[in-house]
Amino acid sequence: MVIFLRFFRAYLVLAAISLCLAIGWTQAFHTSPVPPQSFPAHFYQHVIGSLDGRPCPSYPVCSQYAVQTTHQYGLLIGSWLTLDRLIHEADDLQLGPWLYVDGIERLNDPIERNAFWL
Secondary structure, three states: OHHHHHHHHHHHHHHHHHHHHHHHHHHHHHOOOOOHHHHHHHHHHHHHHHHHOOOOOEEOOHHHHHHHHHHHHOHHHHHHHHHHHHHHHHHHHHHOOEEEEOOEEEEEOOHHHHOOOO
């Protein structure tokens, strides 16, 4: 049992190092350095988003919206605005307003539409 725990701990350390190297490799070739508060959104954009396959129907797309709100309002309020947008996204899809971006119809949902109370 002790040998198994040591092996599992070594595996977790190597997996964490591998993940950090992969993210660093991706960041080094695709974007500029990422501020700490925007890291989860950038991680989603560059690692998970390409595997997810379900595009965000809004403009700006959800991950870009998260980056913009955390940059503009900070981590706490930016996260709250992002969560609020994700929650009410399904209701807004029936109401609009719509616009075309690169030939794709998207829901126009800028930060100002959700941050009117700030």
